[in-house]
Amino acid sequence: MKKVSVVTINFNQDKITEELLISIAATNTYENLEVIVVDNGSTVNPIPLWTGKYPDVKFIRSESNLGFSGGNNIGIAQATGEYYFLVNNDTEFSPGLVQKLVDILDTHPHVGIISPKLVYDFDRSIIQYVGFTQVDYYTCRNRAVGKNEKDVGQYDNLLGQTGYCHGGAMMVKKETCEKAGLMADNFFIYYEEVDWGERINRSGYQAWVRGDAVIYHKESMTVGKNSAFKEYFMNRNRILFIRHNAPAFKAFVFYIYFVLMVVPRNLLRYVKEKKYNFINILFRAIWWNMTHSKHSTELGFTINKVS
Structure with a gap:
């Protein structure tokens, strides 16, 4: 059984991150799992309190905010697993999630990275993601497959290649990272996982999605007004x-x-x-x-x- 390192990033969202940790403990049956939380320069360092509450979790403190890419790269650097499961801290696991993704990586050597189906937590009948189309270089646009569709099981049998995995939840092989490299730190946030996906694709690995593996994402469909x-x-x-x-x-x-x-x-x-x-x-x-x-x-x- 290969070891899986779950990596997530916290920044001033202690309660949300704790909800994720509770979710993992409540749903996970995969035995060879480590959980890593990178605190990305939160105003108040939560790690001293968390160390006592969650003794089985590895906590890493960065004194500055390194963004999505930099924070995940710090976590990967200290991960000991053969697979890295990078998840947003505002997600919650469903039963069997880790095992379903591991099963694909274990049995498909050409698959370097895989995502589950993402559904919105505020309404768990609404899909956020079951794949991405390739970016059109002429416009730098692509599309999330299934976004905002009502989930009536239409993707439960979906298993196969997609353009890119979703930054909210993606399990990647250690060997993929060694060949393709890690996420480019200078993106900080936005486009970093798609840029990484391009390099993973070019390195000879495929990105896949599994529709009957589910993670719940607390991001709202109307996270609308731009800052x-x-x-x-x-x-x-x-x-x-x-x-x-x-x-x-x-x-x-x-x-x-x-x-x-x-x-x-x-x-x-x-x-x-x-x-x-x-x-x-x-x-x-x-x-x-x-x-x-x-x-x-x-x-x-x-x-x-x-x-």
């Missing part, structure tokens, strides 16, 4: 993803598309919504890509309150 933080990194990292992955001609077409279509559309939206400060945010995101190497770790944005 300046989200607006900056969504635009910055969309361009950065293309710089990392697209062939030269497709990248050139994307840049034209972004300037002629995306920028005017976004500017109109900002004016309509009276978010005039976002205008500067958008151009900062573009300027960062014009003035920084695609491997630069300079974020170009002050990180304070972000989970």
Whole structure:
């Protein structure tokens, strides 16, 4: 039985993270499991309290917020499992989840990473994810399969290749990480798991999804209104993803598309919504890509309150 290391990140969401830990303990029957929580520079360090409450969990403290990619990479570095199960802290496990994903990785050597079906926790009949389509390099857009569909069992028999796994829950082989590398730290958040998925695909492994393995995600379907933080990194990292992955001609077409279509559309939206400060945010995101190497770790944005 291969060892599985569950890795999750906490940032000022102690109660949510504890709910995940309780969920794992209540539902898991997989015997060879370690659980790792990376505290990503929370304002108040929860680890001293947690150490007594959860003696079987490994806690790691980062004094600064390293984002989704950096936090997970810290956890992976100290994980001892042959499989790493990276999960958002705002998820809850269902019975048999770990075993169902392990079964696929154990029996399919060409599968390097796998996700379960994600459903929304606030209404467990609504699907969030059962796969991703490939990113179109010309527009840097793709689609989540099954998103917002009513779950009536239509994906329960789904098992097979998908474009990318979902950052909310993805189990990856240690050997995949050794061959493809870890997530690029300079994405910080947004597009990082898709960029990682591109490298995993290029390294010769496939990404799969299993529809009868389920994890519940507390993210709302209407996590709607963008913050300046989200607006900056969504635009910055969309361009950065293309710089990392697209062939030269497709990248050139994307840049034209972004300037002629995306920028005017976004500017109109900002004016309509009276978010005039976002205008500067958008151009900062573009300027960062014009003035920084695609491997630069300079974020170009002050990180304070972000989970």
